[in-house]
Amino acid sequence: MTSNDSPSKTSGQFHSTKGTVVETVGNLTGSTSWQQSGKKEHAEGEAEYKGAQAKGYTEGTVDRLAGYKDSVIGAVTGDKAQQTSGNVQNEKGQAKQEVNKNI
Numbered sequence: 317m318t319s320n321d322s323p324s325k326t327s328g329q330f331h332s333t334k335g336t337v338v339e340t341v342g343n344l345t346g347s348t349s350w351q352q353s354g355k356k357e358h359a360e361g362e363a364e365y366k367g368a369q370a371k372g373y374t375e376g377t378v379d380r381l382a383g384y385k386d387s388v389i390g391a392v393t394g395d396k397a398q399q400t401s402g403n404v405q406n407e408k409g410q411a412k413q414e415v416n417k418n419i
Contacts, residue, residue, distance in 0.1 A: 325372075328365030332358050372416035379409025 339354025341347070383405030390399025 323364045323367035323371060325365055325368040328361045328363070328368055330361065332361030332365060335359070335361055366418075369416045369418065373413050373418075376409045376412030376414075376416060379412060380406050381409075383407070383409055 335354045335356065335358030337354070338357060339351050342350025342352075342354055383402045386402030387399050387406060388402070390396065390402055
């Protein structure tokens with residue numbers, strides 16, 4: 317994980333890939349400690365990546381809801397600036413969800 321203890325997609329991918337490489341070296345050399353170490357690091361990297369993905373999706377959901385609320389309030393009160401700002405935030409949240417959806 318990153319220094320602020322928040323999951324990171326980049327760090328997760330790095331550790332997942334590094335773990336796979338270490339495990340492969342262990343397989344080629346017959347070193348069970350390298351195999352186990354590689355499997356462990358790969359699994360931890362995958363878990364971190366999935367955690368970051370879930371966090372990003374949740375943040376996108378919060379943005380969409382807040383944006384929708386502002387858009388509706390802006391429409392009801394006739395405040396075009398608030399309505400536009402809400403629409404932009406809603407679209408930003410939707411994009412964040414799309415990038416972080418579980419495939």
